[in-house]
Amino acid sequence: MPRTLQGQFQSQAAVTLGTATIRVADSGTVLQLDGFTTGAGDDLRLMLSPGILAPDSTGQPGLSSSTLIELGPLSGSPQQRIDIDARMWSAMPSPVRSVVVYNYADKTTYATANLS
Known part of the structure; x- marks a missing residue:
């Protein structure tokens, strides 16, 4: 059954909008970024x-999992589309x-979009 997950980016180490x-279908999955901008970096992925x-034990925002699944480098475009083949999507170890x-160069999270 097709489904859609969506979220707004929340800035962390760089202002990100x-x-x-994510649109999931039997034929594959598509990640679409709209109105996207973020800070400059040598190796943004x-x-x-x-x-x-979510807030961590000190009250600072942090990612509740250290697991990251790389999709690839970011382009400078405010509209971006990344196709994820059905096999890769179904092999995800946990729900996204x-x-x-x-x-990646600085090992720093610039922003996160929680999906719902």
Whole structure:
């Protein structure tokens, strides 16, 4: 059965704006970024996570899981579409609950969009 997951990016290490939408169908899955902007970085990548952005034990926002599944590098476009084949989507170890913008060079999370 087709389903849609969506969330607004919440800034962490860099001001980030936009919406992440995942559309799941039998034929495959598509991640769409709309109105997307983020800070500059040497190696920005898009990740999926079973965690969500929530306050940690100190009250600071943090991702509730350290698991990150890399989708690939980000382009500079405010509209981006990433196709995820059905085999990769079905092999995810846990349900995807967020989309993460990650600076791989600095090992820093720029922003997270919790999905619902």
